[in-house]
Amino acid sequence: MEETAEIKSVAIIGAGAAGAAAAAAFAAEDYFDRIRVFERRETAGGHASYQRPSVTWDRIFDPDPYPLITPRPGELPPQTDPPLEIPNDLPRTTPSTSQERYDKTPIYADLTTNVPAIAMSFSDIPFAYGPFVPHWVPKQYIENYFSAHQTDSLLVLNTTVEDVSKSSAGQHRWSLTLRQHDSVARQDRWWREEFDAVIIANGHYSVPFVPHVNGLNEYIQTFPGRVFHSKTFRSARIFSQKKVLVIGNSASGHDVITGLLQTAELPVYQSRRSRSRWDGDHPPRGVEWKPIVKEYLPSGDIIFDDGSVVSDIDAVIYCTGYKASFPFWNTHANGAPLWDYTQDRLVGNHLHTFLTDFPTVGVVGVPRTLTFRSFEYQAIALARVFARRNAIPLPSKEQQHLWEKERGDLVSREKRRFHDIPWDNGETISYLQELFQIAGLPRIEGQGRYPPVLGERTRWAIEHVRKYPLPGKDRDEDGWTVISAGSCRDSLHFL
Numbered sequence: 001m002e003e004t005a006e007i008k009s010v011a012i013i014g015a016g017a018a019g020a021a022a023a024a025a026f027a028a029e030d031y032f033d034r035i036r037v038f039e040r041r042e043t044a045g046g047h048a049s050y051q052r053p054s055v056t057w058d059r060i061f062d063p064d065p066y067p068l069i070t071p072r073p074g075e076l077p078p079q080t081d082p083p084l085e086i087p088n089d090l091p092r093t094t095p096s097t098s099q100e101r102y103d104k105t106p107i108y109a110d111l112t113t114n115v116p117a118i119a120m121s122f123s124d125i126p127f128a129y130g131p132f133v134p135h136w137v138p139k140q141y142i143e144n145y146f147s148a149h150q151t152d153s154l155l156v157l158n159t160t161v162e163d164v165s166k167s168s169a170g171q172h173r174w175s176l177t178l179r180q181h182d183s184v185a186r187q188d189r190w191w192r193e194e195f196d197a198v199i200i201a202n203g204h205y206s207v208p209f210v211p212h213v214n215g216l217n218e219y220i221q222t223f224p225g226r227v228f229h230s231k232t233f234r235s236a237r238i239f240s241q242k243k244v245l246v247i248g249n250s251a252s253g254h255d256v257i258t259g260l261l262q263t264a265e266l267p268v269y270q271s272r273r274s275r276s277r278w279d280g281d282h283p284p285r286g287v288e289w290k291p292i293v294k295e296y297l298p299s300g301d302i303i304f305d306d307g308s309v310v311s312d313i314d315a316v317i318y319c320t321g322y323k324a325s326f327p328f329w330n331t332h333a334n335g336a337p338l339w340d341y342t343q344d345r346l347v348g349n350h351l352h353t354f355l356t357d358f359p360t361v362g363v364v365g366v367p368r369t370l371t372f373r374s375f376e377y378q379a380i381a382l383a384r385v386f387a388r389r390n391a392i393p394l395p396s397k398e399q400q401h402l403w404e405k406e407r408g409d410l411v412s413r414e415k416r417r418f419h420d421i422p423w424d425n426g427e428t429i430s431y432l433q434e435l436f437q438i439a440g441l442p443r444i445e446g447q448g449r450y451p452p453v454l455g456e457r458t459r460w461a462i463e464h465v466r467k468y469p470l471p472g473k474d475r476d477e478d479g480w481t482v483i484s485a486g487s488c489r490d491s492l493h494f495l
Helices: 017-028 136-148 216-222 251-260 372-386 397-414 427-439 456-464
Strands: 009-013 034-038 092-095 159-166 174-182 187-195 197-200 227-229 244-247 268-271 287-290 293-296 302-304 315-318 361-363 475-477 480-482
Touching (some): 009 017, 009 187, 017 136, 017 197, 034 159, 034 187, 216 227, 216 293, 244 251, 251 268, 361 372
Parallel strands (some): 009 197, 244 268
Antiparallel strands (some): 174 187
């Protein structure tokens, strides 16, 4: 690893689960002089990260999603979530920005977790109950986690990091431009702070993505309010006796369909690109499966890939996921982007955590794996490396680049995403073991956190307990499902 100056000040961007894990890990080292956790919402567990549903529930519930976000088909975060223009001569106060910042959460009223509590919670403090809990339990849990580790004093709330740039004060030092919103005065206060290191833990599922479809832009303009993303879905009650088309059959699509079956006009139409893990051979009663949408017509008709047509739709709900967004990362000043949208992955990363060309920047929460628990391994490894107490050194830059290339080749061959880490082939355990070995044990005097142990009960829950019924399931237990090992493509398929 490239030798850097001593790190004594650390900025953590985001106070959700990833930020909570990072704050606890860095504070436990008792090495850093200054740690600040910036959160743009009014409390810890603030902004939304969404489905992959496993990383959403540590968040505030915004019951009113209005004003609704108008979909922008085919556009990516550099277009939909660009950086704000930073005023000159900081510090200063300006009128509140009117630019969409995607700061409302995607949580709907009936949302529950879909990861077993024993595997989703942090290793040192369990959830109050489980296995699958309503959205307010993890949100309260994250707030309490800051307090339990006495890191709540590190929080800087209602404050958005608007720019992260290399500082002129040193090669690996960072200048952060900060904007604190005053909702009473309707003003934004801007200022800058400098840090030796930055941990990016902002969540990566706040900016909704709607794919390009022929005629969709014109359809949205012709029928305003008819098409929206599941980020603004709150309750199926407003769709009473409405004719609804749901696009997508991921976990969010599954939940939305389940709600609509109780209220909407039947059948509810569901457009699927492929069969999901919990789809059987036939649609549930009240659902009509359709292929992907081929074209939206000015008349309001919707044409599907098989030539079938649906008319007089009242609402189209896109459950098509999110794109990672880092509007604060100053690509021009830093000399390289943070995210590659063509490959949907971090640029120049090692173990989904370390940035090879930016050795004083770490990222927590990107891999699609054990959510809260995996955040601990990442955060503890980063804290140990930045405190120069890691048990084994990071590989050289050349070896890190080689790891990234080999990882890219592997996922390309297997036709999966770069940051997807499956469980059943042993990849999750191997990945977490690498972080475990980098971190090593805390100091004998007590500084530092222990990397978690994945015990037998936790592994059993990961492999057997499911929220959603699966074809070939074994039995139901009070609304959740126990399955046989190997009865689905991967035990972490629901993430």
